[in-house]
Amino acid sequence: MTVPFLEVENLHVHFVGRQRLFASAMPTIKAVNGISFSIERHRTFGLVGESGSGKSTVARAILQLADITAGTIRLGGVDVTNVRAHEELAFRKRVQAVLQDPYSSLNQVHQVRTIVGDGITRHFGIRPGPEREKRILSLLDEVGLTDDFLDRYPYEMSGGQRQRVSIARALAVAPELIIADEATSALDVSVQSQVLNVMKRVQADTGVAFLFIGHDLDVVRHVSDDIGVMYLGYLVEQGDADGLHDSPAHPYTEMLIASVPVPDPAGQADRRTLRRSFKRDSEPPSPADLPIGCPFASRCPFAMDICTEMMPTPTVARHGGHVRCHLHTSGPILAGESVVPYIRSASRSPSV
Template sequence: MNDANLTMTVPIAPPALSDQPFLTVRDLHVEFAAQQPLFGRYRSPVRAVNGVSFSVPRGQTLGLVGESGAGKSTAARAILKLVQVQSGQIVVGGQDVTALPTRALDGYRRQVQVVFQDPYSALNPSHVVGEIVGELVTHHRRVRAGRARDEIVADLLQQVGLGPHLMERLPGELSGGQRQRVAIARALAVEPRLIVCDEPTSALDVSIQSQIINLLEDLQARKGLTYLFITHNLAVARHISHTLGVMYLGYLVEMGPTERVYTQPAHPYTAMLLAANPVPDPVQQRQRAALRQMYRQGVEPPSPTRLPPGCPFANRCPLVMDICRRTMPAPSEAPGGGMVRCHAHSNEAAPSQRAG
């Protein structure tokens, strides 16, 4: 999907935006141990998330973009308490959940839900929709199967634009868009306050993608939901996110107000991602093609088990300086707002080394 495909309407005026963070992540590190030794030597762990920090105000959306393997899903899984974190802090609704004991997980899952890319694998294929949504209603709201629960399920289905007749259907009898709506209804069943959306539209047709994005926006406006929205589609990210974060090899390399990041990218990697994104305007398209020429095409990023001491983008970056190969840039203020990790914007690079 490109920018032209995503002409959407938001049916309900968004509420006044809050500045109160609902989700805060501080200096998060997640590593995966190497499974087996290679030629008798122990392999280094995969450093999937490296010192990521962000916060998402209540009722807003933080979009996370970046190529496959950037660590987006791992960061999300850490927030969902599905992977162990090496260090850092995760605060949700004012509660530090970094070291939540197992017995507290059930209560946590009432606040935080997830919608994945592939609704088919997330829905039990042998259960009808009424059961799939209903079992969470029973578990979290203590309403047993029966007419009262059916009414709650029908209401949840209606909230995601599905009729009550679908309660008797199996996931295999639904379209991809309907399945994703059921997955959203199931997430809503526990009345969460934060929904982690991990590529929720990537497996859907373009026209259906827009409908699901509109639905998520509508639900956010009505319920004040907070979203962490992961996508590799920049047009989708631009549409839905209040703030946009860009990840590269486990690092959050840039973050800021979505329009600023999109129209005035500060990090060369963000500029590269944008240059790869088709736009309808032929002049802009030519500019992006020229920008694409500047990047080292076909150069592989370093392995996440052997990250270089300096900037992980150095071997692909047209602005690379000596300092970039030695030192990882610290976060600094990005022109126009937000944060960037790049020596071209930091005070650490000597003036003679700075890119113009």
């Protein structure tokens, strides 16, 4: 059996929130609540969910930028939950990040030569000169940028070009994992797909693993082998990307799928019906005051009494992954099968 390169086990990240006026205690913001997943080399794990679901907090915990409340993170089988100061340089060589806003994450006063070359010097000790220049040009070529980008500053490039430079900068240290947090979300659709193709090519060429974070399930599916769906800090469904998309088992996953427009008019009408069945306007609970039952109950058209009383435990879904929903265990009504036919029949019922 292949040992996964990254293993995240039962990760919890809680923050101390700001004290409200007249409140006696500081609130605890439970941003991530016991999530587990793993990524093998050459593979991409997509993390998808609405704003505030805890995706970036997971990324920050892996990158050692957020304190971990509980859980374990392993790289290549070695515990890296809390990397010590003297191990940090080696850790940063193995795990790199590409973030949403390359304009703020790239140093504006440096040319591409320095932005990409710095990592080569820091991690491989190759000083500025012909050898370093050769490596930078090869990295630019890998991300589809020509030699004349060497002398450009970030403000002289488009959003897509800056994001390619961010990828080249990450690749400069030959990392084993790249965490791409909303890396393409700010780009136009056509530029977005060019950058996604760059990532796929880079993975085919180098074998680097990706944790790809986004809020659009269609985009995440395009690049991912496996997907985890997050809601309010919980992983509510996880499985093979195509299986999960074609046969979603959690009502929230179905809601995400229904929110993506499709060109076919019949399919579009179907999705509209599905969309209407969800209580989209109701606010999700606050991570500072999590319900004891299912976190999705306030928006779920199928909520039963048990849903507000007890947190569902993960159970096997038809696509081979896991789903956290009482519909699959209480009854069992679905027993791991797709939620789609159930939603269609329920959405025709007047009670929904």
